[in-house]
Amino acid sequence: xxxxxxxIQIAAPVEDVFRLTAAGSGxxxxxxxxxxxxxxxxxLGFFRRTTVYRLKLIEALSPNPSGxxxxxxxxxxxxxxxxxxxxxxxxxxxxxxxxxxxxxFVHAGWAAETAYFVSCNTTWGALMFRLKAAAEGQRMGxxxxxxGMGY
Numbered sequence: 001x002x003x004x005x006x007x008i009q010i011a012a013p014v015e016d017v018f019r020l021t022a023a024g025s026g027x028x029x030x031x032x033x034x035x036x037x038x039x040x041x042x043x044l045g046f047f048r049r050t051t052v053y054r055l056k057l058i059e060a061l062s063p064n065p066s067g068x069x070x071x072x073x074x075x076x077x078x079x080x081x082x083x084x085x086x087x088x089x090x091x092x093x094x095x096x097x098x099x100x101x102x103x104x105f106v107h108a109g110w111a112a113e114t115a116y117f118v119s120c121n122t123t124w125g126a127l128m129f130r131l132k133a134a135a136e137g138q139r140m141g142x143x144x145x146x147x148g149m150g151y
Contacts, residue, residue, distance in 0.1 A: 001108070001109055001110060001111065002110040002111075002112060002113045002117060003106055003107065003108045003109070003110065004105075004106065004107040004108075004110070004117070004120060004121045004124050005104075005105065005106050006104075006105040006124055006125060006128045007102065007103065007104050007105070008102075008103050008105075008128045008129070008131075008132055009097065009098060009100060009101075009102055009103075010100050010101045010102075010103055010131075010132045010135045010136065011099070011100040011135075011136050012100055012101060012135035012136050012137075013063075013096075013100070013101065014063045014073050014094045014095070014096055014101045015063045016101075016135045017073075017092075017094050017101045017103055017131070017135050018062055018063055018073045018075065018094060020131055020134055020135055021075045021092035021094075021103075021131070022057070022060045022062070022075035022092075023037065023042070023057075024036065024037030024042035024043075024044075025037060027042060027044065027142075028142065029134040029141070029142065030127065030130040030131045030133070030134040030140070030141075030142055030143070031044065031127060031130070031131075031142050031143060031144065032044040032045065032046060032142050032143070032144040033141075033142045033144060033145045033146050034046070034144075034146050040056060040057045041054060041055065041056050041057070041080075042054070042055045042057070042077070043055075044144075045146070046144050051082075052081065053079060053081055053082050053085055054079070054080045054081045055077040055078065055079055055080065055090065056077065056078045056080055057075070057076075057077055058076050058077065058078050058089075059074060059075065059076040060074075060075050060076075061073055061074045061075075063094075072093055072094060072095045073093075073094045073095075074091065074092060074093045074094065075091070075092045076089055076090070076091045076092075077089065077090040077091075084110065084111065084114065084116050084117065084120075087109060088107060088108060088109040088110055089106075089107070089108045089109055090105075090106075090107050090108075091105065091106045091107075091108065092104075092105055093105075093106075101135070103128070103131070103132075105124065105128060107120065107124060123143070126143055127143055130142065130143050
């Protein structure tokens with residue numbers, strides 16, 4: 001099995017990063033312009049919906065507002081569609097660090113390191129900077145627009 005991994009420091013509170021990673025409404029701000037959400041499922045449409053990924057939220061450990069330690073905030077999604085994505089997991093783990101949030105990202109469980117895997121690794125790197133910008137209040141918008149890429 002192969003995994004994609006990224007880590008990025010974000011100058012924003014953990015709560016802000018969590019909101020962007022634990023719900024389809026958060027994905028709208030940095031990942032994809034075409035997102036729908038229902039019953040713990042997020043559906044992301046790409047390239048006029050010629051590609052659609054469905055994700056099921058399997059864990060969302062939100063930041064504890066009282067400050068008591070209950071573990072690091074995290075959001076984990078199970079990919080339920082896609083030739084190479086189906087059965088993989090997308091995990092966002094957050095911890096407070098250096099006055100902001102250290103985000104550790106893993107897209108786990110790929111069957112092999114194919115050319116598509118390598119392409120997705122590159123795309124996830126770009127997406128991490130979109131997520132950082134959204135959490136820090138910058139207006140880059142999602143990488144994937146309804147018509148194409150947003151760069």
